[in-house]
Amino acid sequence: MSTHVLEHNEPDYLQVKSKHKGIFAWILSTDHKRIGILYLITMGIFFSVAVLLGFLMRMELISPGKTIMDPQTYNSLFTLHGVIMIFLFIIPGLPAVFGNFFLPILIGAKDVAFPRINLLSWWLFLIGGLLAVISIFLPGGPVDTGWTFYIPYSIRTTTNVIPALFAAFVLGFSSILTGINFVTTVHRLRAPGMKWFKMPLFVWSLYATGWVQVLATPIVGITLLLVIIERTLGVGIFDPALGGDPILFQHLFWIYSHPAVYIMILPAMGIISEVIPVFARRTIFGYKFIAFSSLAIALFGSLVWAHHMFTVGMSDTAMWIFSLLTFLVAIPSAIKVFNWVATLYKGSIELEPAMLFALAFIFHFTIGGFTGIMQATLALNIHIHDTSFIVAHFHYVMFGGTGFGIFAAAHYWFPKMFGKIFNRQAAKAAWLLIVLGFNTLYFPLFIAGYLGMPRRYYDYLPEFHIYHFISTVGSWILILGLLIMLINFFVALKRGRKADANPWGGETLEWKIQSPPILENFHEIPVVETDPYDYSKYEIDRKESK
Amino acid sequence: MWLFLFTELILFGGLFIVYAVYRFTYSNEFALAAKELDTFLGMVNTLVLLTSSLTMAMSITAIQKQNKNLAMLLIGLTIALALTFMVNKYFEWGAKFSHGIYPGGNELINKTNGEILYFGLYYVMTGLHGLHVIIGVIILSVMLYFIRTDHITKDSFVKLENSGLYWHLVDIIWIFLFPLFYLIH
Ligand code: HEM
Ligand SMILES: [Cu+2]
Numbered sequence: 001m002s003t004h005v006l007e008h009n010e011p012d013y014l015q016v017k018s019k020h021k022g023i024f025a026w027i028l029s030t031d032h033k034r035i036g037i038l039y040l041i042t043m044g045i046f047f048s049v050a051v052l053l054g055f056l057m058r059m060e061l062i063s064p065g066k067t068i069m070d071p072q073t074y075n076s077l078f079t080l081h082g083v084i085m086i087f088l089f090i091i092p093g094l095p096a097v098f099g100n101f102f103l104p105i106l107i108g109a110k111d112v113a114f115p116r117i118n119l120l121s122w123w124l125f126l127i128g129g130l131l132a133v134i135s136i137f138l139p140g141g142p143v144d145t146g147w148t149f150y151i152p153y154s155i156r157t158t159t160n161v162i163p164a165l166f167a168a169f170v171l172g173f174s175s176i177l178t179g180i181n182f183v184t185t186v187h188r189l190r191a192p193g194m195k196w197f198k199m200p201l202f203v204w205s206l207y208a209t210g211w212v213q214v215l216a217t218p219i220v221g222i223t224l225l226l227v228i229i230e231r232t233l234g235v236g237i238f239d240p241a242l243g244g245d246p247i248l249f250q251h252l253f254w255i256y257s258h259p260a261v262y263i264m265i266l267p268a269m270g271i272i273s274e275v276i277p278v279f280a281r282r283t284i285f286g287y288k289f290i291a292f293s294s295l296a297i298a299l300f301g302s303l304v305w306a307h308h309m310f311t312v313g314m315s316d317t318a319m320w321i322f323s324l325l326t327f328l329v330a331i332p333s334a335i336k337v338f339n340w341v342a343t344l345y346k347g348s349i350e351l352e353p354a355m356l357f358a359l360a361f362i363f364h365f366t367i368g369g370f371t372g373i374m375q376a377t378l379a380l381n382i383h384i385h386d387t388s389f390i391v392a393h394f395h396y397v398m399f400g401g402t403g404f405g406i407f408a409a410a411h412y413w414f415p416k417m418f419g420k421i422f423n424r425q426a427a428k429a430a431w432l433l434i435v436l437g438f439n440t441l442y443f444p445l446f447i448a449g450y451l452g453m454p455r456r457y458y459d460y461l462p463e464f465h466i467y468h469f470i471s472t473v474g475s476w477i478l479i480l481g482l483l484i485m486l487i488n489f490f491v492a493l494k495r496g497r498k499a500d501a502n503p504w505g506g507e508t509l510e511w512k513i514q515s516p517p518i519l520e521n522f523h524e525i526p527v528v529e530t531d532p533y534d535y536s537k538y539e540i541d542r543k544e545s546k
Numbered sequence: 547m548w549l550f551l552f553t554e555l556i557l558f559g560g561l562f563i564v565y566a567v568y569r570f571t572y573s574n575e576f577a578l579a580a581k582e583l584d585t586f587l588g589m590v591n592t593l594v595l596l597t598s599s600l601t602m603a604m605s606i607t608a609i610q611k612q613n614k615n616l617a618m619l620l621i622g623l624t625i626a627l628a629l630t631f632m633v634n635k636y637f638e639w640g641a642k643f644s645h646g647i648y649p650g651g652n653e654l655i656n657k658t659n660g661e662i663l664y665f666g667l668y669y670v671m672t673g674l675h676g677l678h679v680i681i682g683v684i685i686l687s688v689m690l691y692f693i694r695t696d697h698i699t700k701d702s703f704v705k706l707e708n709s710g711l712y713w714h715l716v717d718i719i720w721i722f723l724f725p726l727f728y729l730i731h
Contacts, residue, residue: 180550218554225674229670233669252563
C-alpha cells in the first residue's frame with residue numbers, strides 16, 4: 001500500500017477551533033484525541049506523585065530502624081502509592097490514554113461510539129483521583145489499610161477510609177464506561193473491509209480488556225460500597241463481630257482485582273504486538289494465536305482470583321483447582337512471548353527507543369511471569385507469601401511489564417500525537433538508566449523475600465540491610481532515567497523537529513493520516529484491503545539482497 | 547445501553563452471591579427473620595412495579611403512534627406508581643425502625659448473628675434498589691419534559707426507549723429481591 005498523505009492544510013486536532021475557549025476547549029471537548037491527551041496529563045501528574053512516594057519509602061528503607069519517617073506515615077505512604085499506581089496509573093494507562101487516542105483511528109472511525117460518555121468518564125476519573133488525593137489532607141489522617149482495604153482492619157481504623165473507598169468506586173465507574181464505549185466502538189464503527197481478523201492486535205487487546213472491565217468492575221464496586229455502608233451504618237456484612245465473614249470480602253475483592261491485573265497487562269501486550277513487527281520489519285508471527293490468546297487470558301484470568309488467598313484458609317480441593325487454573329493462564333501468555341520472539345527471529349531489527357522498551361518488556365515480563373508461576377505452586381506460596389518476593393514479582397509484571405508498555409507506546413506514538421520528533425539519543429540513554437535502575441531496584445527484593453523479608457514492613461533485621469541498600473540506590477538510577485525521559489519529551493514538544501506522517505514506516509491506519517491528525521481523523525473513511533502487518537515487501541527485499 | 551444494564555445486573559449479582567453464602571451458613575436464622583417481613587406489603591409493591599413497567603412500555607408505543615398526550619399521561623402514571631412504591635417502602639422501613647430493627651438498633655443487636663446479617667442485607671439490597679427507583683423517577687421526569695418540548699418524537703425516541711429499558715431492569719431486580727426476602731421461609 002502506498003503511503004501518500006493528502007495535505008489539505010486543515011487544522012489538526014490541537015489547533016482546531018471549537019465553541020468553547022481556552023482550557024474549556026479541552027475539558028469540555030468530546031474529541032477522543034483531546035480526551036486521550038487529558039488522560040495523559042492527569043495520569044502523568046498522578047504518576048509523578050506516586051513515584052515521589054515510592055522514592056520516600058525507599059529512603060526510609062535504606063537502613064534499619066527509623067530513617068526519615070515514623071511507621072504510621074510509612075503505612076499511609078505505601079497505601080497511597082499503591083492506590084495511585086494501581087487505580088490511577090496502571091489500570092487506566094493504556095486504554096484511557098492510547099486506547100482513546102488510537103482505537104478509533106486504528107479501525108478507521110471518526111470517533112468512539114459515545115463521545116459524550118467518553119468525556120464523562122474522564123471527569124469521573126479526575127474526580128476520583130482528586131478525592132483520593134484530598135483524603136490525605138482531611139482530618140482523620142490518610143488511609144493506612146493498603147490498597148486492598150482488607151476487612152476487618154478497614155472497618156476499624158479511624159483514618160479516612162470512606163473518601164478513599166468512594167474514590168475507588170468512582171474510578172471503577174469511569175472504567176466501566178470506558179469499557180462499554182470501546183466494546184461498542186469495535187462492534188459498530190469498523191471501517192468497511194476491517195474484518196475481525198484485519199484488526200490491529202492493539203485493538204484486539206483493548207476489546208478483550210473492555211469485556212473484563214464491564215464484567216468484573218461492578219463486583220468490586222458493590223464490595224467497596226458495602227464496606228462504606230458497613231463503616232457508616234454498622235450493618236455487619238463482613239464484620240466478624242456481627243457474624244459477617246471477612247474472607248468473603250477477600251473473595252469478592254479478588255474476583256475483580258485479579259482480572260484487573262489483566263486489564264493492566266493485556267493492552268500492554270497489544271502495544272508490544274504493534275511495535276515489534278514495525279521495527280523488525282516482519283509480518284507478525286501467529287496473528288490469530290495472539291488475538292485469541294488475548295481472549296483466552298481474559299477468560300481464564302477471571303477464574304483464578306483465589307490464588308491470592310492460599311494462606312487464608314480454603315478447602316484443599318479449592319486450593320488445588322485454583323493452583324491448576326493459574327498454571328493454565330500461563331499458557332496463552334507464553335504463546336504471546338513465543339510469537340514475539342518468532343517475529344524477531346530473522347527480522348531486520350531497528351533498535352529505536354520504542355523497540356528497546358518493547359524488548360525490555362519481554363525480558364521483565366518473562367521474569368515476572370516465571371516468578372508468578374512459582375507462587376501458583378502451593379508449597380512455595382506458603383513460603384513466600386507476603387514477603388518482598390511478592391513486591392518484586394508484581395513490580396516486574398506491573399512496572400517492568402505494563403509500565404514499560406506505556407513507555408514503549410509513548411515513544412512509538414509521540415510523533416503521531418504531537419507531530420514532533422524527540423531526540424532519539426537521549427531517549428536511548430533514558431532507556432538504559434531506566435532498565436538498569438529498575439533491575440537494581442527490584443531484583444534484590446526477590447532474594448531478600450526468599451530469605452524471609454516480610455512485605456509492608458517499615459523496619460527490618462540487619463541481615464537484610466545490603467539488599468535494601470542496593471535497592472534504594474537502584475531507585476535513584478531509575479528516577480534519574482524517568483526524569484531524562486520526561487525532559488526529552490518536553491523539549492521535543494517545544495523545539496522538536498517536525499515529524500512526517502510515517503516516521504517509523506508502520507503499516508497500520510494511523511500512519512496513513514497526517515501528524516497530528518485532523519479533527520475527525522480521516523477526510524473520508526478508508527476502505528481496508530490489506531492485513532494490518534503486511535511487511536512482505538521488506539521480506540522480498542531482504543531475500544534479494546542475500 | 548444493554549452493556550450498561552448488564553453491569554448493573556452484575557452489581558446486584560455481587561450482592562446475590564453474598565446473600566447466597568450467608569443463606570447457606572445461616573439458613574435457620576434467615577428463615578426465622580424472613581417471617582418478620584410483611585409479605586402483603588411486599589406483594590402490593592410487586593404489583594405496583596409490574597404495572598409501572600406496563601405503563602412505561604405503553605408510553606413508548608404511544609409515542610410511536612404520535613399520541614403525545616397519551617404518552618405523557620402514561621409516563622406520569624409510571625412516575626406516580628414509582629412514588630407509590632417508595633411511600634409503601636417508607637412505611638415498611640419505618641415500621642421496622644420503630645421496633646428497633648435497624649443496624650445498631652437495640653432490638654436487632656439482641657438477635658442472633660444470622661438475623662443481624664439478614665436484616666443488614668435486607669436494608670442494603672432494598673436500599674440500593676430504592677436508590678435506583680429514585681434515579682428512575684428523575685430520569686422519567688426528564689423524559690416527560692423532553693416529550694413536552696418535542697425533544698422526543700416519533701422519529702427520535704431512543705432516549706425514551708433506553709429509559710424504558712432501565713425501568714424494566716429496576717422492575718426485574720425487584721422481582722428477584724421479593725422472593726429472596728419475603729417468600730422463602
Ligand atoms: C520509582 C518507582 C517505584 C518505587 C521506588 C516503588 C517502591 C515501592 C515500595 C518501597 C513499596 C512498598 C513495599 C512493601 O513494603 O510492601 C511499593 C509498593 C507497591 N508499589 Fe511501588 N514503586 C515504584 C513504582 C511502582 C509502579 C510503577 C507501580 C504500579 C504499577 C507500583 C505499584 C505498587 C503497589 C501496588 C504496591 C503495594 C502497595 C501495598 O502493599 O499496599 N509501584 N512500591
Ligand atoms: Cu492474581
